Amino acid sequence: MQIPLLAPSTKHNLCSSLKTALRIVLFFLLLWFSFFQSPLLPLHHITQLRLLRSFVFLWGCLFLQESLTSRKLSLESLPLLLLLLWLVPYSYVFSWIPDYFQEDVGSYWIFPSLLYTTVWLLQQLLPQAGRLQLPLGVLCALPLWGEITSAMAYLFYFVHYGKPMDEIILMSIIATTPLEAYNYLTATFSQPLLLTILLLLAGSFLALVHSLAFPAAQKSLSVSSRKKQLAVLALVLYFTGSYTFSVFPLDRLTHLYQKGGPMRAFLELKKNLPRNTQKLQLLSQEQLISQKVPGTIILVIGESATRDAMSAFAPTSFDSTPWERTMKQNPNFFFYPNSYANFPNTIMAVTQALTSANQYNRVPLKKAVDLMSLAKKAGYTTYWLSTQEAGVVSDAGITVISQQADYRENFKGTDEVLLSALQEVPGGQNNFIVLHLTGSHFRYD
Structure with missing residues (x-):
């Protein structure tokens, strides 16, 4: 053959x-x-x-x-x-x-x-x-x-x-x-x-x-x-x-x-937040901080700011933060010179800062509760006011957290426009307000 x-x-x-x-x-x-x-x-x-x-x-x-x-x-x-x-x-x-x-x-x-x-x-x-x-x-x-x-x-x-x-x-x-x-x-x-x-x-x-x-x-x-x-x-x-x-x-x-990836974690956070918040057990109504000390709490997220360039925290060539430097002498103000972001990325850092998930307690985002939902449950009317554009990634952690606020608005312009927005918030109630700044992302021209 x-x-x-x-x-x-x-x-x-x-x-x-x-x-x-x-x-x-x-x-x-x-x-x-x-x-x-x-x-x-x-x-x-x-x-x-x-x-x-x-x-x-x-x-x-x-x-x-x-x-x-x-x-x-x-x-x-x-x-x-x-x-x-x-x-x-x-x-x-x-x-x-x-x-x-x-x-x-x-x-x-x-x-x-x-x-x-x-x-x-x-x-x-x-x-x-x-x-x-x-x-x-x-x-x-x-x-x-x-x-x-x-x-x-x-x-x-x-x-x-x-x-x-x-x-x-x-x-x-x-x-x-x-x-x-x-x-x-x-x-x-x-x-x-x-x-x-x-x-x-x-x-x-x-x-x-x-x-x-x-x-x-x-x-x-x-x-x-x-x-x-x-x-x-x-x-x-x-x-x-x-x-x-x-x-x-x-x-x-x-x-x-993929499983364990950040976007999967954000999707799980969005899906589970209502259930996690519902399970949260707070003190009796009389013991809530909103009842003991009524008023307005304002949280400012000064994104992309570094304390190394602030005269209130470090020696600088010019007085870059004169008001903060003056207030540092006031006993009613607290400065934290040794605080650090818990992630080298804005989305992850802010997400972990505003939820109960972090690297220390090992709580995953799918089991976390967020600060906005916690404030609402504690008796506050919540606001998220931002000069940043709405994120194109709709399921990112910051977007998910901001959506939990009673009132949410993104403004065009520089950070100063938020001062006018603050004037519109009713003063005769307990408010929890987040001011999300654009900050010093880019050079000033």
């Missing part, structure tokens, strides 16, 4: 693509050993498997590229450029993180080969789409452009702040309003530089659309070849879509909503 052998062309393609894959892997290994601050060995066992899988993926992708085209195998300029623009930023960041390769990061070396093949196949197929060539080019360019800009943003954040972007930072970005984003960008970058960045982003997107839909070397495909490439593209897109959720930013986004 004769055993069928591989066709000569198939065997040649396998060997040629294997050599190319080995050269690419060797190149990156030399780079890693030369520049990485993090030791490469010992590798996490899952990372070992995924690195091996990434090599198989790369080999398979290069083999498909050579098998589906009559041209000699070469690393196409656009697919290779996008691969490098995606891989280099993450590799640089990972190189500075101690023991990073002892964690499961193998997906970051599987994804590039899928990205390379996806772009190459799109360049082969989109020119055959007729009138849909440009619309499909725009549609396909959007996720690819998003992946590259996300990699650049990840690199910028690490270089600027000295730490990788995690899910908590991503949550802060999602919760940022358009006005806050504008203020941050104009405070971080000069206007000419910001305009240059925007032009580069727009130009890169248009260039990507043009390179995908109108590649320099267009070639008419036979119906048979087109069907094969469409089938391969569908398979590659399936794997690409799956691994997209294993790399930044979608991996961080999914972590937010």
Whole structure:
């Protein structure tokens, strides 16, 4: 019985693509050993498997590229450029993180080969789409452009702040309003530089659309070849879509909503607050503080303020807080020079400050009660007055807590507008008022 052998062309393609894959892997290994601050060995066992899988993926992708085209195998300029623009930023960041390769990061070396093949196949197929060539080019360019800009943003954040972007930072970005984003960008970058960045982003997107839909070397495909490439593209897109959720930013986004993630905790807080408050047992009506000392309590949340810049707390080059510094001598005022935020993130810090959940009592948010509900149960009419825009993340902890107030309003303008709002609060009742300030988020111009 004769055993069928591989066709000569198939065997040649396998060997040629294997050599190319080995050269690419060797190149990156030399780079890693030369520049990485993090030791490469010992590798996490899952990372070992995924690195091996990434090599198989790369080999398979290069083999498909050579098998589906009559041209000699070469690393196409656009697919290779996008691969490098995606891989280099993450590799640089990972190189500075101690023991990073002892964690499961193998997906970051599987994804590039899928990205390379996806772009190459799109360049082969989109020119055959007729009138849909440009619309499909725009549609396909959007996720690819998003992946590259996300990699650049990840690199910028690490270089600027000295730490990788995690899910908590991503949550802060999602919760940022358009006005806050504008203020941050104009405070971080000069206007000419910001305009240059925007032009580069727009130009890169248009260039990507043009390179995908109108590649320099267009070639008419036979119906048979087109069907094969469409089938391969569908398979590659399936794997690409799956691994997209294993790399930044979608991996961080999914972590937010996983069990134990902050957004899941906020959802549980919102769901359970009424029940938790109902279970809360207070003193008798006569013993409530609102009955013993009637009046108005005002809690001011001076967001983004640091006591190191306040003359009432620390030596400063000028008297930045003259009223507070004077009141520090008043025995009826209490200053806390050694208090600290319990989380390095606004949403989490304020949420834990205004609920019974914190790192000391280990009470999870789903079992917590909030200060607004507690004040209402203690006999106060509650108000939440803020100069911050309503958060775009409707289930974030601060939003959930503010929604428990009897009266809630967000004002436009500077923090001084809250003084007028305070005049509207009736004085002949027990009030608990939270003033949520914008504070010193940005430089004063």
